[in-house]
Amino acid sequence: MEASITFGDDALAARAAEAARELAAAGVPEALAAGDPTLWGPAAESQAADRLGWLDLPTTSRSLLPRLAELAERAREQEVEHVVLAGMGGSSLAAEVICASADVPLTVLDTTDPAQVRRVLADRPERTLVVLASKSGTTVETDAHRRLYERAFRDAGIDPATRILVVTDPGSPLEQTGIESGYTVVQADPRVGGRYSALSAFGLVPSALAGADVARLLDEAAEVRPLLALPEGNPGLELGAALGAAALAGRDKLVLDASLSATTGLPDWIEQLVAESTGKQGRGILPVAGGEPTGVPDEIVAGIATDGAVRADGPLGAQFLVWEYATAIAGRMLGVDPFDQPNVAEAKDGTARILAEAGEGPLPTGAPVLVDGPVEAYGDLPADVKDLSGALTWLLSAIPERGYLAVTAFLDREAAFEVPVPPDASFEVLTDIWAAHDAATLQGLLAVRTDRPVTFGWGPRYLHSTGQYHKGGPQDGVFLQITGDVPDDLPVPGRPYTLGRLQLAQALGDLDALRGRGRPAVRLHLTDREAGVRHLLAAAREV
Numbered sequence: 214m215e216a217s218i219t220f221g222d223d224a225l226a227a228r229a230a231e232a233a234r235e236l237a238a239a240g241v242p243e244a245l246a247a248g249d250p251t252l253w254g255p256a257a258e259s260q261a262a263d264r265l266g267w268l269d270l271p272t273t274s275r276s277l278l279p280r281l282a283e284l285a286e287r288a289r290e291q292e293v294e295h296v297v298l299a300g301m302g303g304s305s306l307a308a309e310v311i312c313a314s315a316d317v318p319l320t321v322l323d324t325t326d327p328a329q330v331r332r333v334l335a336d337r338p339e340r341t342l343v344v345l346a347s348k349s350g351t352t353v354e355t356d357a358h359r360r361l362y363e364r365a366f367r368d369a370g371i372d373p374a375t376r377i378l379v380v381t382d383p384g385s386p387l388e389q390t391g392i393e394s395g396y397t398v399v400q401a402d403p404r405v406g407g408r409y410s411a412l413s414a415f416g417l418v419p420s421a422l423a424g425a426d427v428a429r430l431l432d433e434a435a436e437v438r439p440l441l442a443l444p445e446g447n448p449g450l451e452l453g454a455a456l457g458a459a460a461l462a463g464r465d466k467l468v469l470d471a472s473l474s475a476t477t478g479l480p481d482w483i484e485q486l487v488a489e490s491t492g493k494q495g496r497g498i499l500p501v502a503g504g505e506p507t508g509v510p511d512e513i514v515a516g517i518a519t520d521g522a523v524r525a526d527g528p529l530g531a532q533f534l535v536w537e538y539a540t541a542i543a544g545r546m547l548g549v550d551p552f553d554q555p556n557v558a559e560a561k562d563g564t565a566r567i568l569a570e571a572g573e574g575p576l577p578t579g580a581p582v583l584v585d586g587p588v589e590a591y592g593d594l595p596a597d598v599k600d601l602s603g604a605l606t607w608l609l610s611a612i613p614e615r616g617y618l619a620v621t622a623f624l625d626r627e628a629a630f631e632v633p634v635p636p637d638a639s640f641e642v643l644t645d646i647w648a649a650h651d652a653a654t655l656q657g658l659l660a661v662r663t664d665r666p667v668t669f670g671w672g673p674r675y676l677h678s679t680g681q682y683h684k685g686g687p688q689d690g691v692f693l694q695i696t697g698d699v700p701d702d703l704p705v706p707g708r709p710y711t712l713g714r715l716q717l718a719q720a721l722g723d724l725d726a727l728r729g730r731g732r733p734a735v736r737l738h739l740t741d742r743e744a745g746v747r748h749l750l751a752a753a754r755e756v
């Protein structure tokens with residue numbers, strides 16, 4: 214299957230063709246394919262000089278293959294049947310897509326939810342291999358997961374050194390810890406940024422261990438690579454020109470539709486790539502994953518092997534490279550540096566400050582402005598809002614003309630699947646039960662009540678993805694955050710906080726950053742999580 218870009222929207226096709234011609238006339242495709250760091254202006258140049266290694270990964274990552282075969286063989290000898298990948302954002306999203314698309318099991322640990330983490334820790338420790346993946350080696354969630362797994366292995370009588378593998382940049386603090394602890398360390402290419410690292414050790418190591426055919430991915434990417442230098446017949450240029458030209462013409466909401474594609478989960482990976490790369494300096498493209506198009510004038514639909522205003526075909530390895538190249542092109546057109554994430558730190562700093570200031574005391578949640586059954590609301594709701602349904606209606610009405618509603622949930626994303634089900638339930642019945650207990654159902658329920666885009670993200674995962682756009686992109690978002698009581702918390706070994714406390718501090722830290730920017734933001738806290746989700750979904754259904 215060849216990588217190709219086609220258009221289902223004549224106006225967009227014409228704009229994209231014109232933009233692609235201009236870029237080609239300026240020599241951009243050849244320059245980008247050759248790794249020219251000057252393409253994003255002088256301010257971005259020094260950073261870009263160190264961030265273009267992804268263009269060569271289809272070739273350079275080949276040298277990893279013998280090592281991966283060795284590691285996979287060792288895992289087989291150890292009878293590993295449960296591969297856990299602890300990593301945030303760019304350090305786990307690609308492997309998640311690769312493994313889901315290859316239909317091989319991989320457990321991604323990118324949450325601070327105590328119940329969800331506890332469930333993973335208890336799952337077959339004697340058959341588990343953990344990949345700790347962090348480019349910086351300083352990410353707080355991954356540090357907590359490392360500490361928790363070290364203890365869990367020791368408690369199960371297993372030497373952590375036999376079961377923990379580290380993927381990180383050379384010289385990172387995690388590399389140091391890994392060496393001191395006797396863990397296997399795979400060094401990643403330091404010239405590749407997190408969200409461009411799909412075809413680097415970050416995407417390939419966990420995927421190969423889980424059983425995916427990663428050599429094929431590299432072949433698929435290598436096949437499209439020569440096209441990326443061409444002025445015509447260059448899918449990366451065509452897609453990038455389409456994304457950039459659409460955004461410059463005001464069509465800057467990008468609905469990602471992969472519903473008919475053989476790849477599973479690619480929209481979540483594209484979401485991080487596009488949101489973090491473009492959402493800054495008050496500009497950017499808002500990716501909408503998991504949502505339906507609403508037909509508003511500022512939206513375009515990108516279909517992955519599915520019709521849309523723009524459609525991207527091609528195997529997964531090629532899709533990774535084409536979307537990365539396209540995002541770099543769109544970044545140039547929008548006048549932003551596609552390789553930094555200047556506002557992600559705002560939430561992280563807020564979290565650290567909240568934890569430090571609270572000491573051992575309660576976190577500064579404030580008092581609820583209303584309580585409706587198992588749901589408390591915190592934030593600046595107008596005085597005439599009396600119940601949950603009213604709060605949701607007010608949030609929807611607060612979305613500006615070109616704005617969006619972002620729902621973020623700091624909850625256990627697997628909780629719905631833990632609900633008891635009748636033993637003879639059909640798949641339809643099961644999906645109904647799951648949907649009725651899943652906070653993510655809120656996205657669709659609220660989307661039918663507005664023509665503006667509604668996004669959904671699990672916290673803290675989204676902080677490493679769309680969180681950049683929320684704070685750095687156009688300031689027209691409205692935020693609904695959901696948190697929940699933690700009945701059974703999990704202390705983080707060697708740290709003064711529990712996982713539940715870290716989770717709540719992460720939610721509050723991001724809320725502070727959003728409020729500091731004057732965005733409408735309401736936090737709904739579920740005092741009983743299961744009943745709270747059902748109550749919330751019921752309120753969302755009330756029109």
Ligand SMILES: O=P(O)(O)OC[C@H]1O[C@H](O)[C@H](O)[C@@H](O)[C@@H]1O
Binds near residue numbers: 303347
């Ligand atoms: O790989 P790490 O250094 O742990 O970083 C993981 C993620 O965290 C940060 O928040 C960045 O915004 C992301 O781009 C990155 O992918």
